[in-house]
Amino acid sequence: MNYFDTKIEFLKGVGPQRSDLLNKELDIFTFGDLLQHYPFRHEDRSKIYQIREIHGDMPFVQLKGSITNIETLGEGRKKRLVARFTDGSGAIELIWFQGVNWVVKKLKPGVQYLVFGKPTFFNSRINITHPEYEVLTEANEQNRGLQPVYSTTEKLKKKFLDSKAIAKLQINLLKEVHDKIHETLPSYLLEQYKFVSKREAVIGAHFPKNTQILQKAIARLKFEELFYVQLKLLQQKNNRTVRYRGQVLSRVPTLNEFYKKHLPFDLTDAQKRVIREIYQDLKSGHQMNRLLQGDVGSGKTIVAFICMLIALDNEAQACMMAPTEILADQHYQGLKEFADLLGISIAKLTGSTKSSERKKIFAGLLSGELKIIVGTHALIEDTVDFQNLGLCVIDEQHRFGVAQRAKLWKKKSKASPHILVMTATPIPRTLAMTLYGDLDVSIIDQLPAGRKPIQTMHWYDSQRLKLWGFIKEQIQLGRQVYIVYPLIEESETLDYKNLMDGYESVDRAFPEIPKSVVHGKMKPQDKDFEMQRFVKGETKIMVATTVIEVGVNVPNASVMVIENAEKFGLAQLHQLRGRVGRGAEQSYCILMTKYKLSKDGRVRLETMVKTNNGFEIADVDLKLRGPGDLSGTQQSGVLDLKFADLAKDNQIIKEAREAAQSVIKKDPDLQQNEHRVITKQLSQLMKKGAAHWGRIS
Numbered sequence: 001m002n003y004f005d006t007k008i009e010f011l012k013g014v015g016p017q018r019s020d021l022l023n024k025e026l027d028i029f030t031f032g033d034l035l036q037h038y039p040f041r042h043e044d045r046s047k048i049y050q051i052r053e054i055h056g057d058m059p060f061v062q063l064k065g066s067i068t069n070i071e072t073l074g075e076g077r078k079k080r081l082v083a084r085f086t087d088g089s090g091a092i093e094l095i096w097f098q099g100v101n102w103v104v105k106k107l108k109p110g111v112q113y114l115v116f117g118k119p120t121f122f123n124s125r126i127n128i129t130h131p132e133y134e135v136l137t138e139a140n141e142q143n144r145g146l147q148p149v150y151s152t153t154e155k156l157k158k159k160f161l162d163s164k165a166i167a168k169l170q171i172n173l174l175k176e177v178h179d180k181i182h183e184t185l186p187s188y189l190l191e192q193y194k195f196v197s198k199r200e201a202v203i204g205a206h207f208p209k210n211t212q213i214l215q216k217a218i219a220r221l222k223f224e225e226l227f228y229v230q231l232k233l234l235q236q237k238n239n240r241t242v243r244y245r246g247q248v249l250s251r252v253p254t255l256n257e258f259y260k261k262h263l264p265f266d267l268t269d270a271q272k273r274v275i276r277e278i279y280q281d282l283k284s285g286h287q288m289n290r291l292l293q294g295d296v297g298s299g300k301t302i303v304a305f306i307c308m309l310i311a312l313d314n315e316a317q318a319c320m321m322a323p324t325e326i327l328a329d330q331h332y333q334g335l336k337e338f339a340d341l342l343g344i345s346i347a348k349l350t351g352s353t354k355s356s357e358r359k360k361i362f363a364g365l366l367s368g369e370l371k372i373i374v375g376t377h378a379l380i381e382d383t384v385d386f387q388n389l390g391l392c393v394i395d396e397q398h399r400f401g402v403a404q405r406a407k408l409w410k411k412k413s414k415a416s417p418h419i420l421v422m423t424a425t426p427i428p429r430t431l432a433m434t435l436y437g438d439l440d441v442s443i444i445d446q447l448p449a450g451r452k453p454i455q456t457m458h459w460y461d462s463q464r465l466k467l468w469g470f471i472k473e474q475i476q477l478g479r480q481v482y483i484v485y486p487l488i489e490e491s492e493t494l495d496y497k498n499l500m501d502g503y504e505s506v507d508r509a510f511p512e513i514p515k516s517v518v519h520g521k522m523k524p525q526d527k528d529f530e531m532q533r534f535v536k537g538e539t540k541i542m543v544a545t546t547v548i549e550v551g552v553n554v555p556n557a558s559v560m561v562i563e564n565a566e567k568f569g570l571a572q573l574h575q576l577r578g579r580v581g582r583g584a585e586q587s588y589c590i591l592m593t594k595y596k597l598s599k600d601g602r603v604r605l606e607t608m609v610k611t612n613n614g615f616e617i618a619d620v621d622l623k624l625r626g627p628g629d630l631s632g633t634q635q636s637g638v639l640d641l642k643f644a645d646l647a648k649d650n651q652i653i654k655e656a657r658e659a660a661q662s663v664i665k666k667d668p669d670l671q672q673n674e675h676r677v678i679t680k681q682l683s684q685l686m687k688k689g690a691a692h693w694g695r696i697s
């Protein structure tokens, strides 16, 4: 057994009761778990302040002095202990509201204490409430420095382990395991990046002597963490090309016919390049695993359709999977337009498909008569089987994981189907490297010709009359207008009211103009009816909640008004704005807000006004919200990174990827002696089943 797997109850100072606490509340079961329970910050205790130096907004101070007087004041709930504390330069009050009886027994006037806490001003006097304190000894006077702060067990319970108690356990543990902390990176990487050893890093992350040591420790641990994520991703990518045969999809007769007779517009150079990249994969004999990134409106649908045609031209079927019914529906409509031109059979399968229709679809897929299927998760159910699935397009929107993708591979086909993952929200490069590091990447970085950049304005509610005037003008020019209200999922009723209030004021402003209204509570067929009226141009204004966020395509709509724009995230605002600017006319996006905005809110709106570039927006979004939020709830916590921050550690992510790439290139099967440390560590990580391996294995 690995020494680090020793049960935590065998550590000096733990015992059954504490072991139970550690297990239940901190998920610490073994020596290894405790060692990896790193402090979330350090407090600098190297400096001792003088009382006269204390001023208003200091976060924490450490003082050395003695107590001159202790008294208990008040009764019942107001009872408090007040100790007067002096260091010769001045005096302050130390106050306790809780544990009064206990503290009063412990504090002794005249004894020298080290006191640590946050000073506050109350009644023009300085005091520290519930300070930490300890009797000054030679040892603790010398040991001052950076003190680790650990997350602790639940404070409200009777028995609880505070940060100090955990630090003591860590000291005991480090004594035990010191000689057993082995290196986990090859020595040439340590040299190349001038990293400290693993042992130094672990000790430095818990008990650094100074900030420099702490930084060095963290830098190495961040790198290591990201290096192993990257290594696993690249290994997987590598293995797949060796292990999974892909169907050779090389013939393209129908595609040629489509190009000659039906192509509704010239493809952009970026679309052509991406199609070439994909075609190379499809005919290579290896399974394709590619991420297609394209900004809103960059024309991903036709690219997906063309790839599907290649599959069909080689006696295979194709599917497209979307994260929501609405999206599945929109993709279905988009693809059907092209499929109908060539008489290709296409169907849609979602949770709400009727069972008689389902039966027909299943039979068609199995016999091979049905060529293209578009749907939601329903597609990965076990009942769905294909005659020969050749290509699977996944509109990911960050909502599916690799595990689900893998399920699609198991569908009946001659070899693993080729996988094309599509995202409409650009992902910053370093984040894509980590979340989709096992995929090749193609980017459509060009919009179709003739598009004018959308002009974005930020107006306040007080400018509403100007807004109505502007809308009127645009409608007179023959254009159509979206007015969107936010969807705050917790309160559907409130959303509905908000939308309807909005609708009424729009109605009052434009009584004669035909309008559509669409919201989440409507029956699908009513929604469809209203959408169609707008698509056909029968209605000029579409008042809606964010149900229209993705995929809606009405080129004549040139104005997007977003009400309460501060309530939307950047990616969402960008998606919504992408609903206009799809035709040749100048388009506008107007962000309406109240006056008071949060700092982040202001940055979001300024970013929208400043740029139309989805990648730039994604970068700002990542900085504001962090990767967890950006990539949707499913992804947060998937990469269980203890040290690295995907939003901030760009440089380290790049280095870790480069290092992993060079290792795999040099020694794909990790056979070389110098890589023994890597194989050992990898198997350790796999055994532990760390959360992040869940996503990428």
Ligand SMILES: Nc1ncnc2c1ncn2[C@@H]1O[C@H](COP(=O)(O)OP(=O)(O)OP(=O)(O)O)[C@@H](O)[C@H]1O
Residues within 6 Å of the ligand: 265, 266, 267, 268, 271, 294, 295, 296, 297, 298, 299, 300, 301, 302, 334, 424, 448, 449, 550, 551, 552, 553, 555, 578, 582
């Ligand atoms: N090369 C092109 N030239 C002209 N128009 C194009 C071209 N490619 C696509 N289009 C049109 O541009 C519009 C947007 O395309 P599409 O819906 O595929 O975009 P998308 O990338 O899926 O964006 P979104 O994610 O916003 O839906 C459609 O009306 C489509 O027909």
